[in-house]
Amino acid sequence: MGRAPCCDKANVKKGPWSPEEDAKLKSYIEQHGTGGNWIALPQKIGLKRCGKSCRLRWLNYLRPNLKHGGFSEEEDNIICSLYVSIGSRWSVIAAQLPGRTDNDIKNYWNTRLKKKLLGNNRNRRNKEQQQFQPCSNNNQEETTSINRGRSSPSVIFGHDDSLLVHENNSTIQQQQQCYWPHFMPVLPIPNVPYSTSNNHFLLGSSFNDQDSIKKLLIKLGGRFYNNGVDYHNYHPTLDDGLNHLLHQSQGQGQGIITTTHSNNNNSTQQEVVYHQEQVQFGDGNNGGLHDELVQRQGNFNIEIEEEMVGTNTNNNFIPQRLLLNNNGLEFLCGDMAFSDKIILGSTNRVNWGESSNSGNSVIYQQPLLASSNYQQDQGVRPSEECALQEYSTTIATMRSNNSNTMLHV
DNA sequence: AAACATAGCAACCGCCCGGCA
């Protein structure tokens, strides 16, 4: 038996709000407040609306100090960097943008930013639609729309910056250049852990202070541990919490872990990785994503994959989840993968909205330290609760080894 | 000018979670 409806569906009005309804609702709330009970509110003021509908109307439209449209470049930065980091947690993102509602941001992302970042504007798509071709286990013609699809497709970038869109149990490949690089925020944050002259600690401009980061982490449920390791210089970053979140999502079968094997046992700062595997966590039934990964694997033999690999005192590798093929950097983030051209060690940076003169960009990356290798080396079982601890431990280990390994965060 | 396609966005739906009895 389902839940009782919150209101009498037959007797409530649906659809667009009239100015009269808006005036009634606004006037009442401004005078009396919501009274803490949205369900009862419409009856009090004689509105034939569901309480939830009233709440949404107030929060998304009538509430004072709301801004509509006209997102600034800075707001774009924040939205994109946070989306890349935490995904579609619109309320959290909205909390960082005064005057913006989660619904606004969600719509803005879905209708504009996503396409902007994917380079999916109309002109491009018109040209590129002709290049759409099935490339997976489904030979049927695909005419899917990325933007209007009723079920959200999975989108990852394959090798050569091609775009893989998985939808309805098939994968289609769209040859197009990824637009992420031109929009990735690349602002360094202070007090970052294990900072070297060459590494890249990149974070959205709105999170350049530790307090904001900590507050957000707390809001996100991040936890911090002290396992005896001296990391007094360690300052949690947004990514710490995101790593934690990523573990959570992996437990639900949504995450991707990239692990690497190397046939080079020397403790060098960089090693060529000749084999790579994609490890999927969860119940293994996430078929669509798996197909995409298999799709990618088939191309690895024509790529030179490199990874920044650090080592600890036991010569165990500490994968840094940084992949480099002959076309540039790739990294995975949830069900999306982003790609950009990058020269390892390059300190060239481009700002959000800029393109690099040299064609090399440094892009925002997340740590993914708890690969299966690392977990085995540490003798610990992957746990969503130890993500931050592992991260901190890794940092401490690398510090103690006085390693010059670049830590890409 | 008409038909069609696409973009943009307000609003709805249904699930989840926390508070409370």
Place this chain on the structure above:
DNA sequence: GTGCCGGGCGGTTGCTATGTT
């Protein structure tokens, strides 16, 4: 401890405006 209820949230839908052919 359990179940109910309301609020919050993310995903989806439907309508209108705009652009394209």
